[in-house]
Amino acid sequence: MSEERVVTVLVAVHTPEDEAAAVTALGAQSQVTVARRCAELTELLAAAEAGAGTAAVVSGDLPGLDRDAVARLRGAGLRVVAIEDPATPAERLAGLGCDVVVASGDTESLVAGVRGDAPEVAELTAGLPGPGAGPGMIIAVWGPAGSPGRTTTAIELAAALAGVGAQAARRSGLLRRHRPAPAAVAAGQVLLADADTYASSVTSRLGLLDDAPGLAAAARSAGQGALDVRTLARHSPMALPGVRVLTGITRASRWPELPATSLDVVFQRCRELAAWTVVDCGPVLEADELLMYDTRAPQRNGATLSALQAADIVVVVGGADPVGLQRLVRGLEDLRDASVPVPAARLVVVNRVRVSAVGRRADAQVRDALARYAGVEDVYLVPDDPAGLDAALLAGRVLAECAPGSPARAAFVGLADRVRELVPAVV
Ligand SMILES: Nc1ncnc2c1ncn2[C@@H]1O[C@H](COP(=O)(O)OP(=O)(O)O)[C@@H](O)[C@H]1O
Ligand SMILES: [Mg+2]
Structure with a gap:
């Protein structure tokens, strides 16, 4: 035989x-x-x-x-x-x-x-341009439910990595949408991708038009095997000097437009377009196990899982209050047990640190809690700054543009330095 x-x-x-x-x-x-x-x-x-x-x-x-x-x-x-x-x-x-x-x-x-x-x-296809070869780094910004400040962190981190505010630059709403940009990896260029399939908000936070979700368009091209760097650049207009944005889905019900199989390719391509890609993720990590028998079912949290899997570093954001800290401790456990491998280093950020919600010596209290309950020694703290953040929210701008002296902004600039230390950009 x-x-x-x-x-x-x-x-x-x-x-x-x-x-x-x-x-x-x-x-x-x-x-x-x-x-x-x-x-x-x-x-x-x-x-x-x-x-x-x-x-x-x-x-x-x-x-x-x-x-x-x-x-x-x-x-x-x-x-x-x-x-x-x-x-x-x-x-x-x-x-x-x-x-x-x-x-x-x-x-x-x-x-x-x-x-x-x-x-x-x-x-x-050796020799043909294929995804995966780019030198750019992926930073997934994730955090448990309860609005601890994932989007704020993602936006401010992207702006700080690009050096927004380092030199004053004016923007106009039209330019933000239509400015053509070169499709080669630019040194220091940052791509901000909104992959939150529950409550995407980068578009409104930056005062952008929300008629055509850029990330979904890129995912569609990737799904057809047609996403090259030029196409990705077309879907990610410059929203700030040095920051391109892949806008998110306009309604939560559109989540099937962000399938993990396509986003895996999108994130690989992002590495070719930008030195850093910052991904704003949704809060939920579960694979839809009840649907697992049906391999045809798209995964509700596929976008977040795809970003976490692709990431070179995961910035985990929690809120500085008793509820937020407890969720953060559990969230770190959930991240460890995620249904996809998440090999990236974690950088834990506790946001909105304030005496009124954690008591005296707020910084030390937060550090102690994280060390004791999550074994995390290296915690990055961002102070509560309602005046700065509300001004940014109202104007649809980043802190560097409308509240350059804000203490939260200083913290996010420091966070960007920490990220640069952990994952030095190659371009
Ligand atoms: N450090 C901060 N100080 C004051 N307000 C903040 C701070 N960080 C975030 N916020 C505000 O908290 C709200 C929720 O933040 P957001 O980033 O949208 O959370 P998430 O993306 O996790 O849902 C927003 O209105 C934002 O302006
Ligand atoms: Mg958000």
């Missing part, structure tokens, strides 16, 4: 000639069985998830084929071999996550691909 592994193939090829050629070539092989010829993607996914195959042959022009679909096929244990077509070149199919890409008519490579003998996409 042959030692060769049996391969069962599901074929979903749109163009009839390519389909016939693929099926004939595969059918002529020993140990290769064409288990199903699928007329459309939904049929292919159903067969794959029912365990009917070990490899899938798809064509680039198959309607609906996107990153999520390829991830589902791979998640069901299939090797995905894609046939190139003029509208969907190899680079794009590689961007969708296919294992192997072959030219139309090249049945020899197709068979080798199905058997696992062909070079995988990483090798095929």
Whole structure:
């Protein structure tokens, strides 16, 4: 008996000639069985998830084929071999996550691909611009529920990293939206991404127009395997000098527009566009376990989990009051037990530190509590500064622009220095 592994193939090829050629070539092989010829993607996914195959042959022009679909096929244990077509070149199919890409008519490579003998996409596309090579750093700003100041921290950290206010610069609302910008990584450039799928607020905090969520648009391009740095730059206009913004979804119900499979690529691309990408995350970390039986279900918290997984550093923000500190301690535990690996270092920030909510010697009280209950010795404190933050909120600006002397701003500038120490930017 042959030692060769049996391969069962599901074929979903749109163009009839390519389909016939693929099926004939595969059918002529020993140990290769064409288990199903699928007329459309939904049929292919159903067969794959029912365990009917070990490899899938798809064509680039198959309607609906996107990153999520390829991830589902791979998640069901299939090797995905894609046939190139003029509208969907190899680079794009590689961007969708296919294992192997072959030219139309090249049945020899197709068979080798199905058997696992062909070079995988990483090798095929070596030299082509691919995500993941960028030198930029990702900073995920996360914190438990209760508005401890995640968005404030993300915005002010982004502004401080970009040196906003270091030189006075005026903005206009129109410029903020339409200013064209170069698509190369610029030294010191910062990208601020709003990935909070529960209560996104970067758009209104910076007085931006909210008609076209930039992060969702970037995710859509990534889902189609078409997100290059130029496209990402188009979706992330300059909102402040040196700070691009990928705006968030305008309604919480639009969360399926931010699937993790696409955001994984978006965050990789961000590394190519900006020296630092600061991601404002939602508060909830659970994977939707009740829905796990249905691998088709998008994950409610996929955007946050994707950002945390991609991060080089996670800034964990908690509020400086008894409730906020207790949530922070539990939040740090939740982060440790998250359903995705979060290898990044944590930088714990306690925001709105004030005597009225924690008592005398507020700084020492907060440090003691975190050391005792969470074992965290290195805590970064941001003072309560209602005057400064309210002025910023009212004007739709950052502290550097409307309250440059604010004590909170000084703390966020110090936080940016700490971040630079922990993850030195390469560009
Ligand atoms: N250090 C601070 N001092 C005073 N007010 C603050 C401070 N940090 C945040 N705030 C205010 O607290 C509110 C909630 O902050 P926000 O950053 O939106 O929280 P989250 O994103 O965690 O929900 C906002 O109105 C903000 O202006
Ligand atoms: Mg927020």
